[in-house]
Amino acid sequence: MANYTEDDLAKELKDQEYKFGFVSDIDTDTIPIGLNEDIVRLISSKKEEPQWMLDYRLNALAIWSTMNEPSWAHVKYKKPDFQSIAYYSAPKQTKKYESWDDVDPEMKATMTKLGISMEEQQRLTGVAVDFVMDSVSVATSFKEKLGELGIIFCSFSDAVQNHPELVKKYMGSVVPTQDNYYATLNAAVFTDGSFCYIPKGVRCPMELSTYFRINAGGTGQFERTLVIADEGSYVSYLEGCTAPQRDENQLHAAVVELIALENAEIKYSTVQNWYPGDKNGLGGIFNFVTKRGVCEKNAKISWTQVETGSAVTWKYPSCILKGDNSVGEFYSVAVTNNYQQADTGTKMIHLGKNTKSTIISKGISAGKSQNSYRGLVQIHKNAHNARNFSQCDSLLMSSECGAHTFPYIECKNSSAKIEHEATTSKIGEDQLFYCKQRGISEEKAIGLIVNGYCKEVLNQLPMEFAVEAQKLLTISLEGSVG
Amino acid sequence: MITIKDLHASIEGKPILKGLNLTVKAGEIHAIMGPNGAGKSTLASVLAGREEYEITQGDVNFNGVDLLPLSVEERAREGLFLAFQYPVEIPGVSNINFLRTALNEIREHKGEKGISAKDFMSLVREKSALVELDSKLASRSVNEGFSGGEKKRNEIFQMAMLNPILSILDETDSGLDIDALRIVANGVNQLKTDQNATIIITHYQRLLDYIIPDFVHVLYDGKIVKSGGKDLALELEEKGYDWIKNNTPN
Numbered sequence A: 001m002a003n004y005t006e007d008d009l010a011k012e013l014k015d016q017e018y019k020f021g022f023v024s025d026i027d028t029d030t031i032p033i034g035l036n037e038d039i040v041r042l043i044s045s046k047k048e049e050p051q052w053m054l055d056y057r058l059n060a061l062a063i064w065s066t067m068n069e070p071s072w073a074h075v076k077y078k079k080p081d082f083q084s085i086a087y088y089s090a091p092k093q094t095k096k097y098e099s100w101d102d103v104d105p106e107m108k109a110t111m112t113k114l115g116i117s118m119e120e121q122q123r124l125t126g127v128a129v130d131f132v133m134d135s136v137s138v139a140t141s142f143k144e145k146l147g148e149l150g151i152i153f154c155s156f157s158d159a160v161q162n163h164p165e166l167v168k169k170y171m172g173s174v175v176p177t178q179d180n181y182y183a184t185l186n187a188a189v190f191t192d193g194s195f196c197y198i199p200k201g202v203r204c205p206m207e208l209s210t211y212f213r214i215n216a217g218g219t220g221q222f223e224r225t226l227v228i229a230d231e232g233s234y235v236s237y238l239e240g241c242t243a244p245q246r247d248e249n250q251l252h253a254a255v256v257e258l259i260a261l262e263n264a265e266i267k268y269s270t271v272q273n274w275y276p277g278d279k280n281g282l283g284g285i286f287n288f289v290t291k292r293g294v295c296e297k298n299a300k301i302s303w304t305q306v307e308t309g310s311a312v313t314w315k316y317p318s319c320i321l322k323g324d325n326s327v328g329e330f331y332s333v334a335v336t337n338n339y340q341q342a343d344t345g346t347k348m349i350h351l352g353k354n355t356k357s358t359i360i361s362k363g364i365s366a367g368k369s370q371n372s373y374r375g376l377v378q379i380h381k382n383a384h385n386a387r388n389f390s391q392c393d394s395l396l397m398s399s400e401c402g403a404h405t406f407p408y409i410e411c412k413n414s415s416a417k418i419e420h421e422a423t424t425s426k427i428g429e430d431q432l433f434y435c436k437q438r439g440i441s442e443e444k445a446i447g448l449i450v451n452g453y454c455k456e457v458l459n460q461l462p463m464e465f466a467v468e469a470q471k472l473l474t475i476s477l478e479g480s481v482g
Numbered sequence B: 001m002i003t004i005k006d007l008h009a010s011i012e013g014k015p016i017l018k019g020l021n022l023t024v025k026a027g028e029i030h031a032i033m034g035p036n037g038a039g040k041s042t043l044a045s046v047l048a049g050r051e052e053y054e055i056t057q058g059d060v061n062f063n064g065v066d067l068l069p070l071s072v073e074e075r076a077r078e079g080l081f082l083a084f085q086y087p088v089e090i091p092g093v094s095n096i097n098f099l100r101t102a103l104n105e106i107r108e109h110k111g112e113k114g115i116s117a118k119d120f121m122s123l124v125r126e127k128s129a130l131v132e133l134d135s136k137l138a139s140r141s142v143n144e145g146f147s148g149g150e151k152k153r154n155e156i157f158q159m160a161m162l163n164p165i166l167s168i169l170d171e172t173d174s175g176l177d178i179d180a181l182r183i184v185a186n187g188v189n190q191l192k193t194d195q196n197a198t199i200i201i202t203h204y205q206r207l208l209d210y211i212i213p214d215f216v217h218v219l220y221d222g223k224i225v226k227s228g229g230k231d232l233a234l235e236l237e238e239k240g241y242d243w244i245k246n247n248t249p250n
Ligand SMILES: Nc1ncnc2c1ncn2[C@@H]1O[C@H](COP(=O)(O)OP(=O)(O)OP(=O)(O)O)[C@@H](O)[C@H]1O
Pocket: B011, B012, B014, B016, B034, B035, B036, B037, B038, B039, B040, B041, B042, B043
C-alpha cells in the first residue's frame, strides 16, 4: 500500500464500476439502530412470531453479549459498530404478495435492473425464485406447482408461521446458537431468509432459487436459510446476492443449514456478488457467513460457490459427514480485486465409515487484494476408509496481490487416504499474447483464460447460473492484468 | 503485402534487429533461415506486435496500413497470423471455443456477422481434415497435453480456420515426424492463393522440398545478409553458416 502511485490509480480508474450499484427508491420500514433486548423483541413482534421463536432469539442475544469477535482470519478490517446498524428494514408493504402481479412495480424494476427478470426466468427456465430484499421475502413463485409434490419452498418467516414443527426440529441443529460470533448474532436478529423442505423420495423437478439484496443504507442483512432433504430426496438450490454501492460498510451475516437425510442429495450453489467497495477500498459489504450441512447415511451435499463480491469475505461452507458412505463436495471460485479480502474455504468433518470428500478451490487475486484458502479436513477415529482429495489453485493477476493457502488436516484413523495438491501461477503474458495474436481482445482473452482455469467449478453450476458466473468473472477482472 | 524497411528492435536495451529490410508480395512464399539467436523469432514477434520489444527505428507497411502503431489483436484482425515456435497451452479452454471467439472477433472487425454454430462446425470439420487433425484434438483444451507435433499441427489448423493474408511460420517443421511434415506442408500448400503470402522460418532445407519457396533469405545478426532462390537453401545446407559469417563485413 505504501508504494501506491498515480499510475496505479490511473490503471484502477479504468476498472469496471460495480454494475449493481444503484439504490432502489422503495419506501422502507426501518427500525431504530442499535442492538439490545428491546430491538430483538421489536423484530420478533414486527414479524408476529410465536413465543418460542422470541425465546430462541433472546437466548442467542444473551450468549452473543458474552462473546468476542474472532480475529484469526487472514483479513483486516475496521470492526463493525454493532450499535450503529439497523437490524430490520423492510419494504413498506403491509400485505403479503399472493401472486406476482401484486408485487410493487418499483421492486420489479429493481429486479429487472439486477438482470434477474423474474417473469422471464419463470417462463423460460422454470426456476422458482424467492427474492429477499433487505430483510423480507417478497415473492415466491411456483409455490403451487411445488406444493403438489409436497415440497415446501417459502420465506423463513412463513415457515415459522406455517411449519413450526419443522423449523423447531431443524433450526440450529447444524449451526447451533453458540456456534460462532456471527452465527449467534444472526440467531438473535435474523429477519428472513429461505426455507425449503423436500419430502421423502421426491426429486425436486426444478432449481430452487433465492436472490438476496441489501438495499437500504445503514442496515445489515441477517438471513437464515434452512434446507431439509428428507430420505431419498434430491434438490438443487441456488442463491444469488447483490447490494448497492455505498461508501459505508454494510454487514451481511447469514446462516445456512442443510440437512440431507438418508440417501438424500442437496446441491447448493451460490453466486455472490455483493458490492466489493470502490477502488480505494471504501465501502463494500462485510460478508461473514456460516454455511454448514450434515449428511446422514449415503447422503451427499455439494457446495458450489462463485464469489466475486464483498469487501471482506469470511466463509467456510462445511459438511459434517455423519452417516456411513456419505459424500461431501466443495467447489469454489473466489475472485478478489482492488482492496478486497477473502478468507474462504471449507471444513470436511468425517465421522462415518467410507465417507468421501472432494475440495476444489480456485482463487484468483488481482489488484492489491488478498485471497486466502483455509480448509480443514478432519477424520474422526471411527471414520474407517475415509477419503479426501483437495486441490487448491491460486492464480495471480498482478504482482501486488496475495494468495495464501492454509490447509489443516486432523486425522485420527490410519485407514484414511488424504491427498492434497496446491499450485500457484501467474496469469501468463504468453497466454495473453497467444490469444491476442489470434485476434482476441485482452478483455475476452482474460475471460477465456480465467473461465478455463475455473472450469471444473463452473461445470458444477446449473446452466443459466454458469453463464452468469462467467460474465461476472470477466467483469470483476476487467483491466486487472499487470 | 508487407514491406519492412530498416527495422531496428531491441529487448531490455539489447539490440536484436539491426536494420532489417524485406518485401513480400501477395502469392509468394519466403523462407528465412539463419543461425540460432540470429533474430528470426524476434522478427516474427515484432511483426506480431509483442510489447516487450522496443522498435527503435524503421517502419512496416502491411497491406497498405502502417503496421507498427497497431495493437497485437488489430494486426491479427488485419490478417497477420503467427504460427508459434512454442505454442502456448490454455487449460480449460477448448480449441473450438478459442477459435470461435477468434474467428468472430476477426469477422466483427471486417463488419461481418458472427458465424453460426452449424457453419462453424462444418468449417472445423473441413479444416481439421486438411491437416489430418484428430477431431478429438479440436475439442480438447488449447494445446494442453498435446504432443510437440500435435501442437504444430494445431497451429496450421488454426491458420486454416482464420484464413489470414500473411502467415509467419516459426519453425513449424521442428519436432514433426516425416509424415506430419508432409501433412503440414500439404496444408500450407493448399491454403496458398495468389491473395495471401507465407513467411517460413526454418533451419532445415528438408521442409523446402515440400513447400517450394519463391525466395530464401539468410538472417544473421539482425539483418538479412543474403537472399536468393530456393537453391540458396541447398547451398547453405552444404556450406553451413560459417560461409555466411565469413562473408559478412562487421
Ligand atoms: N527476453 C529477452 N531478453 C534478452 N534477450 C533476449 C530475449 N528474447 C530474445 N533474446 C535474445 O535475442 C536474440 C535473438 O533471439 P531469437 O529468438 O529471435 O533467435 P532465433 O533466430 O529465433 O533463434 P533460434 O534459431 O534458436 O530459434 C538471442 O540472442 C536471444 O537470446
